[in-house]
Amino acid sequence: MSDDSVGPEERIEFFNSTPFARLLGMEISAAGPGWARVVMDSHDKGNINRKVHGGAIFALADQAFGIAANMEDPPEVAVSASIMYLSPAAGRLEAVAKRVGEDSRHSLYRVEVFEGDRLVATFEGTGIKTAREPRTE
Secondary structure, X not given: OOOOOOOHHHHHHHHHOOHHHHHHOEEEEXXXXXXXXXXXXXXXXXXXXXXXXXXXXXXXHHHHHHHHHOOOOOOEEEEEEEEEEOOOOOOOEEEEEEEEEEOOOEEEEEEEEEEOXXXXXXXEEEEEEOOOOOOOO
């Protein structure tokens, strides 16, 4: 996916079209280098208590992290991620990811997941910068 000639709109389209994002109905509402906003309707993603399943919330936060980490080169992959669930949710969710630190090899991202104005989870992800793979075209 990494290529200096690929612009932000193309990167967003690529992430929006991945099978996993489509499966969960996740969509990028905005993104740029080091940040992203991703929304997801929680319909059909409930647990036995009729709240959004924690795995769906984690997937949304992880998607926002991945997009924020890959809106510019070099590409990054996750080396660790953790989440803290603060409150049950049942409606439309939005994950807001932001790079909060980096060095030459790693980046740290904080993601906040909201239901409306209410914070329902916080997520931290660490990405490792990877070498660009040669094109095979």
